[in-house]
Amino acid sequence: MPNGSGLNKGNIKGLFPLFAFLITYILVRVISGSFETMPIMVGISIGCLVAFFLNDKNHKISFTKKVTIFCKGGGEETLILMVIIFLLAGAFYSVANSMHAVDSIVNIGLSILPSNIILPGLFVVSCILSFAMGTSMGTVSTLAPIAIGIATKIGVDIPLVAGIVIGGAMFGDNLSFISDTTIAATRTQEVTMKDKFKVNFLMVLPAIIINIALLLLVDVNASAVTEHLDFNLLNILPYAIIIVLSLVGMHVIPVMGLGILSGLIIGVMHQDFTILESFKVIHTGMVWMEDMALIAVLVGGMVALMKYLGGIDYLLYHLTKNVKSVRAGEFSIASLVSLLDIATTNNTISIIVSGPIAKNIGNEIGINRSRIAAILDLFSSAFSGLSPFGGQLLVMAGLCSISPIDIIPYVWYCMLMLVFGIFFIIIGKPMPKKVN
Template structure:
């Protein structure tokens, strides 16, 4: 009996070789980016397909299988009900974003903020507008693209450091990436941990609120020349209704698919009423929005299959054992989760994929050490989003750096919010607050 327990304990340590497919993917991704000078030259889908192909060719010596059996494992992993639900939500979120843009909801949110922006609080005001916009849109790249021209104009008129205003925009963009109900990172974090968006939001907002407050205070004391932003900013409060519906319905705990569909149809009716599009054009706009999420949906399925194969090969058990072998407390488990998703994000420059890949392992760690799933989801989202906003080779800094004509590296020190997210995240782990509510959903 004792021998069997020792054998099981040893087998639970897993095998490092089971991580070879993931290591090859990360090496290919990093080397391609470093050699070519652009990390976008290695498409994530191609890299994951290569890693998946390698995993299919490998076999566990302790449990040998045929290729056909490993293909079945891959398909079952990619077809997990949690992943498929995530894919559906991704597609609906894409449709919602497309419809909201088509009926000018994005412009209304931005212009509303600009119309009430006090000239003596222009920098904190820019951050608040960015937070509202990113929370409404659920996309950091969309926020950067929308606000970058305004930030550059502010820097020109005030003589403010252009790298600073770029850092403000990127920080605000990561606020929404982390907290928005329609952000793909929120969808990934909540689905991998099988919890509701409402519970994750409650734990997450308490975790990052100090970072928001500190960042605003710092921006208030940045010396700049007081100016008025020129231009006329038109907005229609009715156009903001779809965003308000999504936020309110999510906060009261309505099922996420119902929330997304309600938002889409609200945008459709308002757009048709205002003549922004016809019913045929609406369908095309919604379809184009869905297509914008196709890559993310397919990558999520491929990652699910790859993780299933690495679990069979012993890689997941090895990683879990390595991360937790000296961990005795929930605090150590939380640090392991933060380190895991941060390293994944640094390697892939994609916070959503980092969460999808790290999520199953994080769930195992949280169960082992009694960490609430909502807190685990928050840690995954906070650290992946924070690091994604600080990587000079990630899309956010590359885009705004190119638009502003400055080096992405020069923007990094001025993305105070992302830096503060990491600091308050570590403090949250140290003090064990907020605990989060452990309510799972199917």
């Protein structure tokens, strides 16, 4: 089995841009005591600036040449496709939200649940909603008031229902076809969403089952939940289109386009917005994703300069020099994306940064790229759901008026994700039949 011994040893100086980003990002947050002080785009820009002023001692080039390297890296085909998908995903979410598809999904789930399984049901609704929406933050914001109301009525601790919603939110963040993490993981590894989903779902399925079983054991007075909730089945059609067409293997761009179009038609039919207003709805959603799209381009340029400086070779060499098996390579990838997620508290950014490195490790060791995509998404999403500094826990804690630390012990699903992620790396399963 090939390992790092066959690689160029590279130069640690090539990692300075990444160090500059991480150190600045974390330090400013710690000093200020605020998680709003250092926007990720500014942190990435600082890393890019450092990269422009470094040189490979053996191959010094002009600043103009560095700009060319940066632009080629940022304009790489996979990254530009990722940018387009980000914008389409934002447009879809805005359209679906405006035509009340989100409300319908939540209310359908809560209306059909038997009262004696309200807590497992809340988890399932969170999973369905986050899978349909593709955003954990949107799921948390939507379900937090409902979760608080349920906790009050059935007499359970608010941190428990908060942890249930966080777990369900990270389910969708990890698996949804329109989640930015899925987009990043599949694009950086150049695999289809369908192939990644098959591997990823089988890896988390035991976690889903055990989490539901544990929630069934919680004693509650669910008879108090009797509220009638309205919904419209037609409103969930755009989500059904996205899920079905993605599963049959259609390219993501027409899938997103058809989802947006169906949402617009239903929204106009129900007079949620006019045809002219629909353009603003689409634009609003695209604006929501502009930061993420631009960050992807900046990271692509920074990684290209890091590669020129020898940083990527250095990282690959030290991550794989003692690696003699696929299992060890997968653990290296899981460790890399987990550490970046803990440092940045953003699972999408951790995937965008580590994705190209993980792909190179996979090529060197011979790891199936669908498994790499699944591992990147699983571990980054799990740690995002357990980070007291992450946006999901901060938003939930703020809405529930409790500390993020109080919620962590109840985010059982994310803990189980890590357990089974490690388990399936150890046993080398599931393995796609088709090798990428």
